[in-house]
Amino acid sequence: MQQLRDGETEQDVEDSFSGDPNYMASLARGLAVIQAFSAQRRLLSTSQISQRTGIPRAAVRRCLYTLNKLGFVDSEDGRNFALRPRILALGHAYLGSxxxxxxxxxxxxxxxxxxxxxxxxxxxxxxxxxxxxxxxxxxxxxxxxxxxxxxxxxxxxxxxxxxxxxxxxxxxxxxxxxxxxxxxxxxxxxxxxxxxxxxxxxxxxxxxxxxxxxxxxxxxxxxxxxxxxxxxxxxxxxxxxxxxxxxxxxxxxxxxxxxxxxxxxxxxx
CATH class of the missing domain: 3.30.450.40 (GAF domain)
Incomplete structure (x- = not known):
């Protein structure tokens, strides 16, 4: 997935691929949710992620639910989410190769x-x-x-x-x-x-x-x-x-x- 530039949302990216039958929007949205987190924003709510990515809150909730089940994110209070150490496996595959x-x-x-x-x-x-x-x-x-x-x-x-x-x-x-x-x-x-x-x-x-x-x-x-x-x-x-x-x-x-x-x-x- 391409890195979002300032002022650009995931919806903007989806629109640019409109009509491409091979573009998997659900995967792109999941990756956008992951990239919403940063060193300065380690804890984010569904609403905050939606605002940062432009993805509707309902879709963000589904992404977070899936990422949580896979062990990539977690929430202590059920409202604010953070990345889990398992997320490092995604980058390790690149660095290792x-x-x-x-x-x-x-x-x-x-x-x-x-x-x-x-x-x-x-x-x-x-x-x-x-x-x-x-x-x-x-x-x-x-x-x-x-x-x-x-x-x-x-x-x-x-x-x-x-x-x-x-x-x-x-x-x-x-x-x-x-x-x-x-x-x-x-x-x-x-x-x-x-x-x-x-x-x-x-x-x-x-x-x-x-x-x-x-x-x-x-x-x-x-x-x-x-x-x-x-x-x-x-x-x-x-x-x-x-x-x-x-x-x-x-x-x-x-x-x-x-x-x-x-x-x-x-x-x-």
């Missing part, structure tokens, strides 16, 4: 230990990046991210590293869909400026996000290039801007990331 997610973990640990900073691998999923592997240090970052987290591709270092490798037509189509939000005073939120930045990233082979997503957060990423020349994924290191300069990222972190990306490219196919 993805070489970059499996083999990337020791590479990330090496990167993190080499530069003493947290590092990540993400793939491009629509106009978002999806984290598939993480290695942490003891440092505390203000952005709470883990495997399965999503962020807008246009304002993340890994997103821009991957977007810069897309053919021009695909890149343009993705930018047409993307919401350019001014997260901080440093965010590039104008289409022409963003296109110029992506061209610069393509030329230099790395992307730096300097407090564009959140004040105090700086990151650098390089693409993991598959045999066909596309970016299969990207790898990054995130740092606290007050502690690590852009120059330090280029001199100390970038060589380590490039070496790791070359190693991971062997798994990208």
């Amino acid at each position: 993805t070489p970059l997610a499996r083999a990337g973990q020791p590479v990330l640990r090496h990167v993190s230990s080499s530069v003493n900073e947290s590092s990540s691998i993400a793939i491009l999923d629509g106009d978002e990046i999806l984290y598939i592997a993480r290695a942490f240090t003891s440092r505390i970052m203000t952005v709470d991210l883990d495997i399965g987290s999503r962020l807008p591709a246009v304002c993340t270092s890994m997103g821009r590293a991957m977007l810069s490798r897309l053919p021009a037509a695909e890149q343009s189509q993705l930018l047409d869909r993307a919401r350019l939000v001014q997260h901080t005073p440093h965010t590039i939120a104008e289409r022409t400026a963003l296109e110029a930045e992506l061209a610069r990233v393509a030329e230099q082979g790395y992307a730096i996000i300097d407090q564009e997503l959140e004040i105090g957060l700086r990151s650098i990423a390089v693409p993991i290039i598959a045999a066909d020349g596309r970016a299969a994924a990207a790898i990054n290191v995130g740092v606290q801007a007050a502690r690590v300069s852009r120059e330090d990222l280029l001199l100390r972190v970038l060589p380590v990331l490039r070496e790791a990306a070359e190693e991971l490219a062997l798994l990208a196919g």
Whole structure:
């Protein structure tokens, strides 16, 4: 199922597939109910899920009933629902079959230990990046991210590293869909400026996000290039801007990331 964009409902998605005899609306609705939950919304009522997805309350109740019987959701009071640990099995099947997610973990640990900073691998999923592997240090970052987290591709270092490798037509189509939000005073939120930045990233082979997503957060990423020349994924290191300069990222972190990306490219196919 495609990820819903801001302002889009499951009904909008169903309407886009109207007339397709192979489209299973009940399955799509069940997946939409699951995706309504998040780290910020761990407990949701039927009405709240209906509002978030656009699915009628009666259909949401049937989805929750089925998911509860299958062990994917639970409710202590019969009104508010939460995901159960069994939901992890859905993502585990993907992560377990993805070489970059499996083999990337020791590479990330090496990167993190080499530069003493947290590092990540993400793939491009629509106009978002999806984290598939993480290695942490003891440092505390203000952005709470883990495997399965999503962020807008246009304002993340890994997103821009991957977007810069897309053919021009695909890149343009993705930018047409993307919401350019001014997260901080440093965010590039104008289409022409963003296109110029992506061209610069393509030329230099790395992307730096300097407090564009959140004040105090700086990151650098390089693409993991598959045999066909596309970016299969990207790898990054995130740092606290007050502690690590852009120059330090280029001199100390970038060589380590490039070496790791070359190693991971062997798994990208």
